[in-house]
Amino acid sequence: MSGTNDVSSLTLNRLSVYFRCLRTLQEQGVERISSGEFADRFHLSAPLIRKDLAHFGEFGIRGVGYEVDRLAERIHAVLGLDQPRRLVVVGMGNLGGALARYIDFNDDNFQVVACFDNDPAKVGTQVGHLTVRHSEELADVVRETEAELGIIAVPPESAQRNYDILADAGVKAVLNFAPVQLDRDPRVRLKNVDFRIYLEELVYFVQ
Amino acid sequence: MSGTNDVSSLTLNRLSVYFRCLRTLQEQGVERISSGEFADRFHLSAPLIRKDLAHFGEFGIRGVGYEVDRLAERIHAVLGLDQPRRLVVVGMGNLGGALARYIDFNDDNFQVVACFDNDPAKVGTQVGHLTVRHSEELADVVRETEAELGIIAVPPESAQRNYDILADAGVKAVLNFAPVQLDRDPRVRLKNVDFRIYLEELVYFVQ
DNA sequence: CCATGTGAACAAATTCACAGCA
DNA sequence: TGCTGTGAATTTGTTCACATGG
Numbered sequence: 401m402s403g404t405n406d407v408s409s410l411t412l413n414r415l416s417v418y419f420r421c422l423r424t425l426q427e428q429g430v431e432r433i434s435s436g437e438f439a440d441r442f443h444l445s446a447p448l449i450r451k452d453l454a455h456f457g458e459f460g461i462r463g464v465g466y467e468v469d470r471l472a473e474r475i476h477a478v479l480g481l482d483q484p485r486r487l488v489v490v491g492m493g494n495l496g497g498a499l500a501r502y503i504d505f506n507d508d509n510f511q512v513v514a515c516f517d518n519d520p521a522k523v524g525t526q527v528g529h530l531t532v533r534h535s536e537e538l539a540d541v542v543r544e545t546e547a548e549l550g551i552i553a554v555p556p557e558s559a560q561r562n563y564d565i566l567a568d569a570g571v572k573a574v575l576n577f578a579p580v581q582l583d584r585d586p587r588v589r590l591k592n593v594d595f596r597i598y599l600e601e602l603v604y605f606v607q
Numbered sequence: 608m609s610g611t612n613d614v615s616s617l618t619l620n621r622l623s624v625y626f627r628c629l630r631t632l633q634e635q636g637v638e639r640i641s642s643g644e645f646a647d648r649f650h651l652s653a654p655l656i657r658k659d660l661a662h663f664g665e666f667g668i669r670g671v672g673y674e675v676d677r678l679a680e681r682i683h684a685v686l687g688l689d690q691p692r693r694l695v696v697v698g699m700g701n702l703g704g705a706l707a708r709y710i711d712f713n714d715d716n717f718q719v720v721a722c723f724d725n726d727p728a729k730v731g732t733q734v735g736h737l738t739v740r741h742s743e744e745l746a747d748v749v750r751e752t753e754a755e756l757g758i759i760a761v762p763p764e765s766a767q768r769n770y771d772i773l774a775d776a777g778v779k780a781v782l783n784f785a786p787v788q789l790d791r792d793p794r795v796r797l798k799n800v801d802f803r804i805y806l807e808e809l810v811y812f813v814q
Numbered sequence: 815c816c817a818t819g820t821g822a823a824c825a826a827a828t829t830c831a832c833a834g835c836a
Numbered sequence: 837t838g839c840t841g842t843g844a845a846t847t848t849g850t851t852c853a854c855a856t857g858g
Contacts (some may be wrong), residue, residue: 410849416804420786434817435720442788446817446850451784462858463816479807480814481775496710498705499802510806548813549734549806573809575802581649581817586655589812591805595706595782597623598798599717599756600686601799602618602780606755607687617827641839654829654842661841669835669840 411452415475418449419440422472434465481509487549488542488571490562491527492517492532495577499540501528513545518558539561542569549573558582563590622682623647636750641672652783683789688716695749695778697769698730699724699739702784703760708735711734720752725765745769747775753800756780770797 421442439446453459453471456478460466476482477574487510500515505528507530516534525532534540542550543564550566551575552559559578565583565598566574575581580595628649630638646653659660660666660678663685667673683689694717696707707722712735722734725742732739740748749757749772757773759781761764766785773781774792783789 407810407811409808412808413804416801416807417788421788424787429834436817437706443789443791445850448849450819451850456817459668460818462818462856464858467818478811480810481807485810485813488780494705494708498701501701503803503806509810510803532841550808570804572813575805575809580631581628581651585651589809591803593800593802594623595800596710596714596717597620597854598782598800599692599710600688601616601619601624602683602756602782602796602798603687603716604614604690606692616829643839652828654831655827657839657841658828665841669841670838671836672839 406527407455411455412479412517414444414448414452415479419472419475419479420565422468422475426472430468432465435460438466443449481487484509484511485549486511486545486547487551487580488513488515488538488545488547489515489551489553490517490535490568491536491552491554491556491578492519492522492527493553496551497527499551499577500530504528509561510549512549514541516541518554535562539569542566542571547571549575552576552578554578563588573587614662617730618662619686621651621655621659622686624651626657626679626682626686627677630684632675633679639672640673642667645673651659653688671797691716691718692756693718693720693754693788694758695720695745695752695754695773696722696758697724697742697745697773698759698761698785699726699729699734700760702738703758704734706758706760706784707737711737715755720754721748723748725761725808742769746772746776749773754778756782759783761785767777 419432435446435449439449461469466484489496489512492515500512503510511531514533515530516533516535516538517523522532523534548571550571552562554562556578559576559580560582562583563574567588571588573589576590576592584590593597642653642656646701666678666681690794696703696719699722707719710717711719712812716757720739721740722737723742724730730741757778759769761769763785766783766787769791770781770789774795776793781798783797783799789797790798
């Protein structure tokens with residue numbers, strides 16, 4: 401049960417995809433589905449769906465398929481989305497502001513407990529229902545709120561400094577949108593996301 | 608030269624990373640670097656750097672290393688970043704607006720030629736230096752401007768419709784930020800980016 | 815029966831290790 | 837000598853194919 405084996409990012413990311421697909425099926429009133437039909441509908445791979453799920457237990461009924469509600473519930477639990485996670489967003493530029501608002505509006509699983517910028521002109525302004533705080537307060541606020549996750553959306557030159565502060569303040573994982581390779585702290589899981597990289601990938605195939 | 612072989616996304620994405628690292632080295636005045644030192648500085652893999660580059664030619668000097676300027680230039684060319692690419696952004700919510708502004712400000716390689724929303728309240732407003740147009744105009748504007756790339760940042764339920772319009776209007780590739788599995792058009796390369804998936808991945812390891 | 819769950823076969827990606835050249 | 841470029845070895849990820857069991 402819930403074997404916390406070595407599971408790859410690829411498997412986990414697909415689990416998130418499956419979960420979204422299951423939500424769609426729920427909206428459509430589908431109660432049971434086989435891996436084959438699931439794969440067909442959403443352009444996925446049936447054996448891979450079964451393999452991915454097999455990491456975490458047996459969720460299906462042989463000869464029948466999967467119960468949509470039950471499977472959605474199980475994946476939800478596996479991903480640790482049972483309880484909301486507290487996160488802070490550092491950098492209230494275009495992207496950081498949008499991310500903070502977006503998560504606040506669209507996601508029940510993540511609670512933005514504070515957001516930060518080092519520009520005095522931005523400090524005190526409202527982003528969604530949050531008031532922007534000065535980056536000097538970052539470490540203290542993370543400790544007070546016991547935020548588990550940090551999002552970095554600052555210019556590249558200040559990303560490392562903010563990462564280090566987050567790490568020292570006890571954040572467990574960081575999602576970094578700044579286009580730099582950070583020096584990692586072994587205690588803190590780091591994931592880089594740079595959508596310009598994806599644009600560049602597309603350009604390669606377009607050219 | 609510039610062998611348009613089958614190159615994986617992983618290799619291409621790393622090429623983008625290498626390019627950013629090379630820019631950093633240029634700023635630091637580094638003129639030459641070996642794959643080993645390059646890897647050490649930016650937490651990369653030296654053999655992998657060499658393998659990735661090998662797809663596109665021989666860029667180094669044996670016994671010495673790589674000339675930073677030259678390598679940066681070559682990667683820039685390989686990725687097709689020599690000439691700016693025209694793109695349209697569909698959906699001017701938090702995320703779409705931020706993306707449009709962000710690309711406009713921060714990237715010389717991509718030119719946002721138009722942005723769209725289907726909310727009459729948003730049509731006509733300014734996003735950066737662009738005026739938001741109604742989504743009805745999407746197909747015509749793509750044809751007029753000969754935009755090569757499209758970014759989808761609309762709610763999930765309208766993503767497919769907009770993808771189809773972009774595809775029919777001749778866009779070559781689409782970057783989709785909506786959390787849905789789209790039916791693909793074989794003529795159009797599609798890349799999904801859903802940063803909530805990355806947050807969910809982090810949560811798995813945090814829990 | 816029929817679709818799951820899974821070991822075995824295959825494919826892709828990465829690392830190793832060294833030949834070859836500046 | 838020292839580092840690139842690269843085939844060979846290894847690891848990782850995906851698909852196949854079938855035994856298992858509802």
